[in-house]
Amino acid sequence: MSMSETPDLGGLLKQAQEMQQQLMAAQSQAAEQEVVGVSGGGVVTVRMTAASEVLSVSIAPEVVDPNDVAMLEDLVTAAMRDALARGAEAQAEAMGVLDGMDLGGLGLGDLLG
Secondary structure: OOHHHOOOHHHHHHHHHHHHHHHHHHHHHHHHOEEEEEEHHHOEEEEEEOOOOEEEEEEOHHHOOOOOHHHHHHHHHHHHHHHHHHHHHHHHHHHHHHOOOOOOOOOHHHHHO
C-alpha cells in the first residue's frame, strides 16, 4: 500500500467520534420514543419506550376470567413481545443516521481493533 493509499487516521478518528456522537443521539431519541404492543385484537396493550421501559399495561375487563388466568398471561406476554419488537424497529430506524458514513474503506472494527 503506498502512502497515497494510506487512510488519513486523523480524519478517520474524527469521523469515528462523529459517529459515536450520532449513535448516542440516536439512542437517546429511541429511549424517548413510545411504542405500543397489542394482542388479542387490542384487548391487551402494552405502552413502553423503544428502550424497553414499560410505561403502562391495559387489559380489557372482558378478558379477565378467573377460571382462565393462563389465557390472560399469554395475552400479556404477546403484547409485551409485540411492544419489544416495535421498540427494536424504532431503534433500528434511529440508528439509520449512521448509514452511509465514509470511513475510508475501514469498518468500525478496524478503527477499534
